[in-house]
Amino acid sequence: xxxxxxxxxxxxxxxxxxxxxxxxxxxxxxxxxxxxxxxxxxxxxxxxxxxxxxxxxxxxxxxxxxxxxxxxxxxxxxxxxxxxxxxxxxxxxxxxxxxxxxxxxxxxxxxxxxxxxxxxxxxxxxxxxxxxxxxxxxxxxxxxxxxxxxxxxxxxxxxxxxxxxxxxxxxxxxxxxxxxxxxxxxxxxxxxxxxxxxxxxxxxxxxxxxxxxxxxxxxxxxxxxxxxxxxxxxxxxxxxxxxxxxxxxxxxxxxxxxxxxxxxxxxxxxxxxxxxxxxxxxxxxxxxxxxxxxxxxxxxxxxxxxxxxxxxxxxxxxxxxxxxxxxxxxxxxxxxxxxxxxxxxxxxxxxxxxxxxxxxxxxxxxxxxxxxxxxxxxxxxxxxxxxxxx
Amino acid sequence: xxxxxxxxxxxxxxxxxxxxxxxxxxxxxxxxxxxxxxxxxxxxxxxxxxxxxxxxxxxxxxxxxxxxxxxxxxxxxxxxxxxxxxxxxxxxxxxxxxxxxxxxxxxxxxxxxxxxxxxxxxxxxxxxxxxxxxxxxxxxxxxxxxxxxxxxxxxxxxxxxxxxxxxxxxxxxxxxxxxxxxxxxxxxxxxxxxxxxxxxxxxxxxxxxxxxxxxxxxxxxxxxxxxxxxxxxxxxxxxxxxxxxxxxxxxxxxxxxxxxxxxxxxxxxxxxxxxxxxxxxxxxxxxxxxxxxxxxxxxxxxxxxxxxxxxxxxxxxxxxx
Numbered sequence: 001x002x003x004x005x006x007x008x009x010x011x012x013x014x015x016x017x018x019x020x021x022x023x024x025x026x027x028x029x030x031x032x033x034x035x036x037x038x039x040x041x042x043x044x045x046x047x048x049x050x051x052x053x054x055x056x057x058x059x060x061x062x063x064x065x066x067x068x069x070x071x072x073x074x075x076x077x078x079x080x081x082x083x084x085x086x087x088x089x090x091x092x093x094x095x096x097x098x099x100x101x102x103x104x105x106x107x108x109x110x111x112x113x114x115x116x117x118x119x120x121x122x123x124x125x126x127x128x129x130x131x132x133x134x135x136x137x138x139x140x141x142x143x144x145x146x147x148x149x150x151x152x153x154x155x156x157x158x159x160x161x162x163x164x165x166x167x168x169x170x171x172x173x174x175x176x177x178x179x180x181x182x183x184x185x186x187x188x189x190x191x192x193x194x195x196x197x198x199x200x201x202x203x204x205x206x207x208x209x210x211x212x213x214x215x216x217x218x219x220x221x222x223x224x225x226x227x228x229x230x231x232x233x234x235x236x237x238x239x240x241x242x243x244x245x246x247x248x249x250x251x252x253x254x255x256x257x258x259x260x261x262x263x264x265x266x267x268x269x270x271x272x273x274x275x276x277x278x279x280x281x282x283x284x285x286x287x288x289x290x291x292x293x294x295x296x297x298x299x300x301x302x303x304x305x306x307x308x309x310x311x312x313x314x315x316x317x318x319x320x321x322x323x324x325x326x327x328x329x330x331x332x333x334x335x336x337x338x339x340x341x342x343x344x345x346x347x348x349x350x351x352x353x354x355x356x357x358x359x360x361x362x363x364x365x366x367x368x369x370x371x372x373x374x375x376x377x378x379x380x381x382x383x384x385x386x387x388x389x390x
Numbered sequence: 391x392x393x394x395x396x397x398x399x400x401x402x403x404x405x406x407x408x409x410x411x412x413x414x415x416x417x418x419x420x421x422x423x424x425x426x427x428x429x430x431x432x433x434x435x436x437x438x439x440x441x442x443x444x445x446x447x448x449x450x451x452x453x454x455x456x457x458x459x460x461x462x463x464x465x466x467x468x469x470x471x472x473x474x475x476x477x478x479x480x481x482x483x484x485x486x487x488x489x490x491x492x493x494x495x496x497x498x499x500x501x502x503x504x505x506x507x508x509x510x511x512x513x514x515x516x517x518x519x520x521x522x523x524x525x526x527x528x529x530x531x532x533x534x535x536x537x538x539x540x541x542x543x544x545x546x547x548x549x550x551x552x553x554x555x556x557x558x559x560x561x562x563x564x565x566x567x568x569x570x571x572x573x574x575x576x577x578x579x580x581x582x583x584x585x586x587x588x589x590x591x592x593x594x595x596x597x598x599x600x601x602x603x604x605x606x607x608x609x610x611x612x613x614x615x616x617x618x619x620x621x622x623x624x625x626x627x628x629x630x631x632x633x634x635x636x637x638x639x640x641x642x643x644x645x646x647x648x649x650x651x652x653x654x655x656x657x658x659x660x661x662x663x664x665x666x667x668x669x670x671x672x673x674x675x676x677x678x679x680x681x682x683x684x685x686x687x688x689x690x691x692x693x694x695x696x697x698x699x700x701x702x703x704x705x706x707x708x709x710x711x
Binding site: 065069070072073075076079080081082083085086090091092094 | 391392393394395396616618619620621624658661663664665666667668669670709710711
C-alpha cells in the first residue's frame, strides 16, 4: 500500500517536473533564438524557473491521493473482501493478511519518468548550447534606413550644389546622418528614426533661416510687371509660339486654316466663320462640336442626332470618366504666389510616412491626416526642393 | 470499532453453508438465487420473486420454510382477498361468564415467514394492508397496534405475464422489498436432473434445519459485520448517481442504500468475512436497484432495462473519489 502511494506521489511529482522543465526549455530556446543576448528582464524570469518546478512538485504532492483513497483502490484491485480497508482496526491481526495487488493506474512514476528526463535534458541542452548556435537570430542584419538616409543625403548634396547654405553645416549634417546609419540599433528602430528626424529638423532650420534672409532682400509690396508693359516682347513671344507649333493648332494639333491661323478641326479654336477650304468640304461652325471637322456634306446639312450607331458598331463604349482619372497635366497654371507658405495647406500632398516609404501619398488615406509639428520641417523642405527642380 | 474474531464468524458461516447446501439439494440449479434469498433474510428484508409459472418460486419459499425452523404461513392472493383475511379481525365472542366481547382473531400475517403467492392479484386495498406489516412489522386494527413475531419475513411471488385481473404493486410497496429477484428458467442439465431424480417433481426432505437460535445468532452477527467508510461512501454515491442517470425518471430511495449495505453485510458473513468489500456491493446492486428505478419512455423505446442502467452506474462511479 505504501509502495503504491509512493508510486502515485512520485508519478505526480515527475509529471510536474516534466511540465515545468519542458515549458522552461521552450521559453529559453525561444528567448535565446530571438532575443539573444538575453535582456535582464528575461534572465530574471528564467531565474524563477526552479521555483516554478518546485511549485509544480508541491502541487503534485497536494493532488496526490490520500491514504484512504489508496487503500480503497488497493482493496478493490485485490478483491480482499474489505480486509484491506479494515487493516488498521483492532482485531484485524487475527485474520489472515490479504494478498494485495496494486491497482492499474495509468500514470505511475515509470510512465512519467521518460517525459521528465526528456524535458530536463532539453532544458540542459538549451542552457548549455553555445551562443554561436543562435547566431542566426543574434546577427540579423540591422535594419538599415536606406530610403530615408539616402533621400536626406541627396537633399544635402543638392543644397550643396545650389550653394544656398553653408557647406560646412551641410557637411556636418551629412556626417551625422552617416553616423546614424552606421550605429542604427535594430532592436530600437524608434531611436534611429528619432535621430533621423532630429537631423531633418536641423536641415529644416537651416533652410528656414535662408528663406527669411531672402525675404528680407525683397522690398515690401513688390509686384511683377504685366506683359502688356512690354509690347515688343509680347510680339516676340507670339512669333515664337507660332514657329514652335509649325502651322498647327497648339490645342488640337490640326493644321490651321488660311488667313488668320484659325483652327479647322472643330476644337473650338476657330471663329466659326472660316470657309473651311483647308480641310475639304466642311464649312465649319467651329463653336459647335462635330459640325466642323466631320465630313457630312455641306456644313448647313441638318444634324442628325441618334446616329451614333456608327460608333456603336465599333468596340468603343461611352464610359463616364472617373474624377481621379482626369489628366491634371492639361490644367492651366494661372499664377504663382511667393507669399510665405503654410505647411498645413500642403499636408494632403505630403502624407506622414511617405518619405519613409510607408506609402499613402496617393492612397487617399492621408488627405485628412494632420501634419505633426516635428514633420512640418520635412514637409516644407519637400516643397522647397520640388520648386527648385521645376 | 473492533473486527469480529474468526471464531465468532466461523460457526455462523458453517450454519449458513449448511442451509445453502440443503436448499441446493432441495431445489436444483440455482445456487446464486438461493444465496441472494438467504442474504435477504439475513438482512431482515422481504424478498419478491418474479418469474414465469412453474419455475419453482413457491417451491423455493416452501423449501426455505422447511429448513428454517420458523412459523410459516401462506396466503394465496386473489382479487377478492380482503385486508381482514390477511391481518385478522375482531369477532364477537361469548365468554364463559356469558358476557359478549370483541375478540381479535389473528390473521395469517402473524407468523415468521409469510408466503404471499401471486401478490399482484390482490386489490390495492388489500395490498396496502401489507404496507405497515412489511415496514413497521406491526398490525394496527381498531386503534390497537400489535407487533408481529420476530423475525418476520415476507417472501412474495408474482407473475410477469397474465396481467389481466392483476394490480401492479405500488411503488411504496415494491420499495419495501429488499430484493426483487428474477427467476430464470433452468437450463437443460438442471431439467434432466429434476426429471431423473425427482418422482412427480416432489422435493426431497431437507435433512437439515437451522435452529431458531442459530438464525438469531446469524441475524445478530450480520449487524456486527464492518461496513468500511470507503464502501459506505461508494454505496451512497451509487444510489445518488441513479437520480441523474440517463433514462431514469426516479432514482432509488434511501431504503435502497440501507438495503445495499445490509445485504452486502449478509454476503460478507456468508463468505466468512468480518468486513464488507466492494465486490459484495456489486453483487447486491442489481437486486436492490432493479425494482426501485423508474425508467422513462425512452428506455422502453431503446430497449434499455434496469440491468443496463445499474451496470452503467456502477461503471461510472469510482470506488475512490
